[in-house]
Amino acid sequence: MCIIFLKFDPRPVSKNAYRLILAANRDEFYHRPAKPADFWGSNNEILxxxxxxxxxxxxxxxGIGKRGKLAALTNYLQPKIDIHGKGRGALVTNxxxxxLDSFSYLKKVSAEGHLYNAFNLIAADFNSTKGxxxxYYGSKGEAEPVLLKPGVYGLSCSLLDTPWKKLQxxxxxxxxxxxKSQDTAREDLVQELIKVMNNEEQQLPDPAIEEQGQDFVRPILNSYSAVCVRCPGYGTRTNTIVLIDGEGEVTFSERTMLNCDVTQWKTSTYQFKLQH
Structure with missing residues (x-):
């Protein structure tokens, strides 16, 4: 039940304003092995x-690359999973x-979407020269990728801006x-956004999630109905905040759970400038 919020402003009024503010939670089984955020790939260009x-x-x-590519993925809540479906995480790394630019890539993905269990994919190009x-492409939504206008968006395990109560x-x-944070230092903004992503207030009842998840989700809806999910052995195990300012300075902060223990967390922050 991952969740992503983003504010997109491709022409900020000042160099200190943000072209992108993104906050995301990864919800997953605590025991599923994963590496924390770090640079990888040729020349350590991808984070x-x-x-x-x-x-x-x-x-x-x-993930984000130093040349301005960014992508984020959520699964689409469905009662049954095809165990033979391809791994959706490759959609981001690919x-x-x-x-390929973001539109061309999502156009290609739209033709291959049936090979995967249902998903949502955001792909972006941040480029000072081209703009x-x-x-956005959802495999259960429009056939064509959708260009996002400047604004604030929310995405969980349904289509973009589906009015689930937890998303709203x-x-x-x-x-x-x-x-409230327009004059706040970026480090403080990151911390305030992490607080948002750890909000555990249940938003019930929510017929929209019940209808989409059917019998699979109804018995555990209480646990899934908050921005931050907490279940035995499953839940929010990573918060990620990404800021890109008017000068192309990127701040990428990840708070990740250690040792499958909800009381142990490590925060790592990376800062770099986009290359063009």
Whole structure:
């Protein structure tokens, strides 16, 4: 039940304003092996965590490259999973390592979407010369990738901005935090956004999640109904905040669980400038 909020402003009014503010939670089984965020690839150009589940090694849920490519993935909540479906995490790593622009890549993915269990994919190009673009493709939604206009968006395990109560609640907290933090140092903004992503207020009842998840989700809806998910052995195990300012300075902060223990966390922050 991963969740992502983002504010996109490709032409910020000042160099200190942000072209992108993104906050994301990865919800997963605590025991599923993964590497924390770090640089990888040729010349250490790509930054992400990595899935290390046998057979799906090297996939990721969110990553950014020094040349301005960014991608983020959520699964689509469905009652039954095809165990033969391809690993969805490769959809992010393949974009980050490809030469295709975001629209061309998602167009290609849209033709191959049936090979995977249902998913949502955001792909973006941040480029000072050509301009910033973000596209969205949901394998249960429109056939063509959707160009995102400037604004605030929320994405969980349904289509973009589907009005799940937890998504609406988190989106409001996210937007309110940004509004109140216009003169806040970026380190403080990161911490305020991490607080948003760890909000455990249950948003019930929610018929929209019940209808989509059917009998699979109804018995555990209480646990899934908050921005931050907490279940025995499963839940929010990574918070990621990404800021890109008007000068192309990137701040990437990841707070990740250690040793499958909800009381043990490590925060790593990376800062670099986009290359063009």
């Amino acid at each position: 992400s965590g990595l899935d290390m589940e046998p057979g799906k090694e090297g996939g990721t849920w969110l 974009f980050l390592t490809s030469d 910033d673009v973000i596209y 609640h988190g989106k409001h907290l996210f937007a309110d935090t940004i509004r």
